[in-house]
Amino acid sequence: MQQRAADESSGCAWALDASLERGEEQMRVLLASRSPQRSAILTQLGIPFRVQPSEHDEQTVPGDPVATVEENARGKALHVAARVPPEPGEVVLGVDTIVVLGDDILGKAAGEVQAREYLLRLAGRTHEVVSGLCLVAGGRVTCGHAVTSVTFRPLSKDALDRYLASGEWRERAGAYAIQGLGSSFIQGVRGDYFNVVGLPVALLADMLEESGVGTLSWLP
Amino acid sequence: MQQRAADESSGCAWALDASLERGEEQMRVLLASRSPQRSAILTQLGIPFRVQPSEHDEQTVPGDPVATVEENARGKALHVAARVPPEPGEVVLGVDTIVVLGDDILGKAAGEVQAREYLLRLAGRTHEVVSGLCLVAGGRVTCGHAVTSVTFRPLSKDALDRYLASGEWRERAGAYAIQGLGSSFIQGVRGDYFNVVGLPVALLADMLEESGVGTLSWLP
Numbered sequence: 001m002q003q004r005a006a007d008e009s010s011g012c013a014w015a016l017d018a019s020l021e022r023g024e025e026q027m028r029v030l031l032a033s034r035s036p037q038r039s040a041i042l043t044q045l046g047i048p049f050r051v052q053p054s055e056h057d058e059q060t061v062p063g064d065p066v067a068t069v070e071e072n073a074r075g076k077a078l079h080v081a082a083r084v085p086p087e088p089g090e091v092v093l094g095v096d097t098i099v100v101l102g103d104d105i106l107g108k109a110a111g112e113v114q115a116r117e118y119l120l121r122l123a124g125r126t127h128e129v130v131s132g133l134c135l136v137a138g139g140r141v142t143c144g145h146a147v148t149s150v151t152f153r154p155l156s157k158d159a160l161d162r163y164l165a166s167g168e169w170r171e172r173a174g175a176y177a178i179q180g181l182g183s184s185f186i187q188g189v190r191g192d193y194f195n196v197v198g199l200p201v202a203l204l205a206d207m208l209e210e211s212g213v214g215t216l217s218w219l220p
Numbered sequence: 221m222q223q224r225a226a227d228e229s230s231g232c233a234w235a236l237d238a239s240l241e242r243g244e245e246q247m248r249v250l251l252a253s254r255s256p257q258r259s260a261i262l263t264q265l266g267i268p269f270r271v272q273p274s275e276h277d278e279q280t281v282p283g284d285p286v287a288t289v290e291e292n293a294r295g296k297a298l299h300v301a302a303r304v305p306p307e308p309g310e311v312v313l314g315v316d317t318i319v320v321l322g323d324d325i326l327g328k329a330a331g332e333v334q335a336r337e338y339l340l341r342l343a344g345r346t347h348e349v350v351s352g353l354c355l356v357a358g359g360r361v362t363c364g365h366a367v368t369s370v371t372f373r374p375l376s377k378d379a380l381d382r383y384l385a386s387g388e389w390r391e392r393a394g395a396y397a398i399q400g401l402g403s404s405f406i407q408g409v410r411g412d413y414f415n416v417v418g419l420p421v422a423l424l425a426d427m428l429e430e431s432g433v434g435t436l437s438w439l440p
Contacts, residue, residue, distance in 0.1 A: 045401065153422060153435075155435075179264065181265065183265065184436060187412070188410070188422065189412075190409075192408045216379045217378065
């Protein structure tokens with residue numbers, strides 16, 4: 001359920017930052033996203049971080065969800081790295097998450113009519129959530145992606161009406177929040193749950209580990 | 221990944237409470253558990269509830285994880301229902317969750333030595349989290365269970381040491397919290413993620429729906 005792109009600069013184990021590899025600096029994250037869900041996941045992991053939203057324009061690579069999210073994650077991370085020079089030990093983190101149903105990408109719904117349409121399409125079916133994740137540090141860029149399958153329960157008209165009235169669908173890819181009221185719509189997932197919330201934790205931990213930053217080594 | 225036990229009293233669709241079926245009362249939950257994670261999930265679902273921890277002694281049915289969790293969930297719910305008469309519209313909810321690895325049940329670790337042993341056994345492998353859930357209302361008892369598979373990443377000694385030092389393993393079946401620092405240990409899940417946190421949401425929603433309480437109908 002999870003795949004890594006090869007490191008672009010060294011092809012194998014790589015150091016995000018020489019000072020991190022030597023253990024001289026505490027790893028910290030510069031999160032290129034305004035998503036409160038992503039901040040909450042970094043907090044949950046105990047990773048020290050600061051937020052600098054990117055102004056990178058999201059693009060879609062037609063027919064290629066993986067290229068779409070990896071390119072967007074790369075663009076977000078590079079935009080922030082160019083604008084806010086990372087401090088020693090700091091890793092810029094760019095993430096992009098989309099909902100894929102068959103051949104279609106469901107982004108954020110433009111309004112309640114589209115949110116209803118999205119949720120009716122998701123109901124009783126399995127879709128994929130695809131995230132791209134890119135790390136930038138010491139002039140190197142490493143990207144990867146993760147895929148999680150999500151199966152919806154069937155939805156009654158009343159439940160759908162109540163969900164739309166709650167407003168929770170706003171600003172959410174696919175028009176639902178798995179960590180909110182939307183959890184009542186979910187039969188189950190296959191893969192990394194946190195990817196569906198917005199940040200693929202296992203992929204992040206794997207990529208950090210390959211760069212010499214051991215899991216939980218960021219704890220005080 | 222999820223199964224329901226048949227209703228014990230009517231065998232088919234059943235009403236938790238006649239007043240709920242007629243829509244005269246708002247459904248509320250009387251949670252027979254002191255687990256803050258279970259309270260948090262009910263809050264996330266928007267379900268009105270109050271907490272009354274049960275004093276039921278948990279038992280293990282040797283070789284039968286499903287019977288173990290359903291019997292414990294039933295015992296907890298019935299203990300509270302007998303002690304605190306539910307108000308009209310109120311449903312008593314008992315839950316029991318265990319971690320199953322091969323033929324063994326891993327409960328809460330007795331101390332750091334056992335927590336280390338549990339986590340070393342879980343590392344790099346897939347285990348099952350099994351929850352039993354029982355609802356009591358209007359003199360009727362309905363029980364079911366849910367199973368979620370959880371796959372751990374390999375664990376380094378340093379990560380394990382740091383996790384044990386964090387103390388998060390205390391009071392957690394299997395000695396980890398998937399919604400905390402422990403999320404960094406998880407490769408992925410298969411089934412209901414919230415079951416691993418402590419309350420199988422899809423099963424609860426299915427059981428409520430079969431009793432006439434529509435999903436999200438509890439919202440104001």
